[in-house]
Amino acid sequence: MPIREVARDNSQISLFTTGGAVLLEGNPAVIDFAAVGVITADMTLASGALSAASINGLVVSPTDSGVLGGGTLGALFALRDELAPQAQAQIDALARDLIARFEAPAIDATKAAGAPGLFTDRAAALDPADEVGLAGRISISTSVDPDQGGALWRLRDGLGAASSGPVGNGTLLTALGTALTATNVPASGIFSGAARSVSGLAADILSQVSGTRQTVELRESYASSRQDSLTKLYLSDGVDTDAEMQNLLQIEQAYAANARVIQTIDEMLQTIVAI
Known part of the structure; x- marks a missing residue:
């Protein structure tokens, strides 16, 4: 962290x-922090699952970037408590929208x-009440996954179908494709508020990340x-x-010249007095 030294x-x-x-004022400050081995999406500082840094027992607020800001330590806390949760919320909102699209009874x-x-x-x-970390839990339905006892023909005939139907039936596949391209207003996340398709929401997230x-980068360039x-x-x-040595030599020469002038004047006065 950047520090200031006072004599x-x-x-x-x-x-x-x-x-x-204060880091050192007679006695050195004690900086404390309780590390956590594994951090999951639901663990936050507000819930008490994560520890904040403290200086001499006083907790340093993660939103107060001035105390620890400007260095690696402050950047790590900002990443854990601000930047990563914001990105997680956006990705979770995208996962929620994707799941909700295919749960519609009409499909x-x-x-x-x-x-x-x-x-x-x-x-x-x-x-909807358990959205935090949803992006890490989203999975394909077991009814269409052969590795989990499902069958791929249910993508054509329906997730609840008991048996395979006509090979040329594309009604459900068309409905699934329409669900992806349909424009809906996302139920969560920080988006523009306009209706978006799945690809539109993904583009919004990429745009936000690119803009940030x-x-x-502009701030870094300015600071550099x-x-x-x-x-x-x-x-x-x-x-x-x-340059200082040249000045010193010039001063020395000027002093010597002035001393010689004073000596000459003194000799002249002595001669005049003696006449």
């Missing part, structure tokens, strides 16, 4: 963060009421240019030993 009496110093937190008449559609929440139907990346300019300015104010 004290008796050749001592104090250290502070750029945000004003598959063979599916029982309340049963999951083509995409499921770990083989279960969508629970460009903004961060500013640092280079300040470094050059600092170096320009440094001591030029060659």
Whole structure:
């Protein structure tokens, strides 16, 4: 983290963060943090599942970027408590929209009421109250997955079909394709509020990430240019030993010349007095 050094009496110093937190004032500060081995999507600082950093027992708020900001430590806390949860919420919203599209009763008449559609929440139907981490739990229905005892022909004949139907029946496949391209207003997430297809929502997320990346790159470029300019300015104010040595020699020569003039005047006065 970036720090500031303040000189004290008796050749001592104090250290502070750029945000004003005391790191060394006589005694060194104690920075504490309780690590967690594995972090899941539902674990947050607000729920108490994650630990915040503390300085001398005082908790440092993750939203107060001035205390630990500007360094690797502050960036890691910002990533864990702000950036990653925001990205997780957007991806979870996309997963929710995808599951909800295929659960609509009008798409598959063979599916029982309340049963999951083509995409499921770990083989279960969508629970709007349990959206956090949904992107990591979304899965294909077991009824169409041969590796889980399902059959691929149910993609054509229906998830609840008991037996295979006519090979040329494309009604359900057409309905599934229409569900992907249909424009719906997402029930969650931070989007523009307009109706979007699945590809449109994915494009919105990519656009948000790209926009954030460009903004961060501009800030990084500005900070780098500013640092280079300040470094050059600092170096320009440094001591030029060659120039200072030349000045010293000139001063020495001028002093010697003045001393010779004074000596000559003194000799002239002594001669005049002696006449």
